[in-house]
Amino acid sequence: MRMVSEVFKVGAERQHLILRRALADRVVKIKDLAAELGVHEMTIRRDLDQLAEQGLLERVHGGARLLEKASEEIAHQLRATKNTEAKEGIARAALNLIEDGDVVALDASTTAFALAQILHTRKVTAIVSGLDAANVLAQNGVPFLMVGGNFHAPARSFVGAFFMDTIARLHPDKVFFSAKAFSFATGFTDPHLPEVGAKQALIRSGSTVVAMLDASKFERRALATIATLDQVNILITDRAPPADIRAALDAADVKLVTQEEQ
Template sequence: MVTEAPRVGAERQELILRRALAERVVRIKDLAAALGVHEMTVRRDLDALAEQGFLERVHGGARILEKTSEELSHHLRAAKNTEAKELIARAALSLIQDGDVVALDASTTVLALARILHARQVTAIVTSLDAANALAASGVPFAMVGGNFHAPARSFVGAFFMEMMSRLHPDKVFFSAKAFSPETGFTDPHLPEVGAKQSLIRAGGTRVALLDASKFGRRALATIATLDQVDVLITDAPPAEEVRAALDAADVHLTVAKEHV
């Protein structure tokens, strides 16, 4: 007899989605063995995920639809480290004053800030569909900068985007990155996003990086910004001493959200 694992349904379904994204087709029998649950439990999870439009049921399992794979990848990023992102967002909100014009990049960390931005009387400049939807739902006035649509981040990038950003001058810019190290700075693997983030940072008055602690000590393909281009770094846990020393040397103000809130 198979014993139910202690995972809750949402956690199981996220694991199933991650496996489907990697393998394209998943089988009920394999998932039940990997998750330590009854096959009937897996069937219910697959049915729920199919109803949400993430998977298509096939005989004996399910497959990911090609047209939804990029959206699914974005969904899983948004669901990762949500507690840390919300903590960082609350600390970032404390830097924003009524009357500010703030620019938000397309990262899921900054999206957490967009979702609580209604607590301030501000105008926002956004680069992603998700941030625009969050602000529209909460009544925050915003301008969206268009360009070429970049599906993995559900954002706009490219030459037109960068030209438009060069004409805008927000008071504060909030951005995130896939990785950070003192040697390579804030880095990201997606070159279109790198260019868009760079143009945001150049346009801003105060440049604020929002980064959960899992990103420290890593590097990705291309540098978004070096430490001398950033004014504030907000994270959720104290970084290593070498990171603190590099931030101090570059005169970057460090806020650890757990200490701040």
């Protein structure tokens, strides 16, 4: 199966929306998509044909159906293409915190993956749990340790008891993690419980803990708390957070770094 990122080379935004609709509804109709996206039905037929050729959808009469084997891959890749510019800016700001000789640990988030893509510009050793980060580090010649465990397909990562036992024995200089949401009341939260446990263990292992969140995640909450402010040393974001969050960061002695300052 081709990676979903290849889909976005032609008709990027339109096919992006079609895949999102397919994830939500499982079956999409040509007539409905044409009306929703404001294009001719023939254009939608071509889009569906291209997506079917790549093994992402199956053509059915009048539309297409999401292939079960492709759903997790699509979901992961769509997350990777969301707020890309913000994630890249946050990654560059994170890189400025890394010194040659550091041992850095990255969670399996797409923001950490953006950091992994530029980590070769520092002389470091990395600890990772995500397959995508491991692949890019290998390609770029960055020494790294892959921490295994139970494979968690939605994030293409390893989680579980074996992961947490192993990471507890490691002591990276800096840990970089992301979350689905942050609020003062609930802290850094995420909806995927296997990932929550892995991120918690990763955070406990580090000397310096760096949270990386784009501004769209502020004043929101997800199912489970990963960490509270007292467990984090630095927060990197793309834009200055609301005043109440800035006040909470100051009160917790958490350093705020924004992309705008870089």
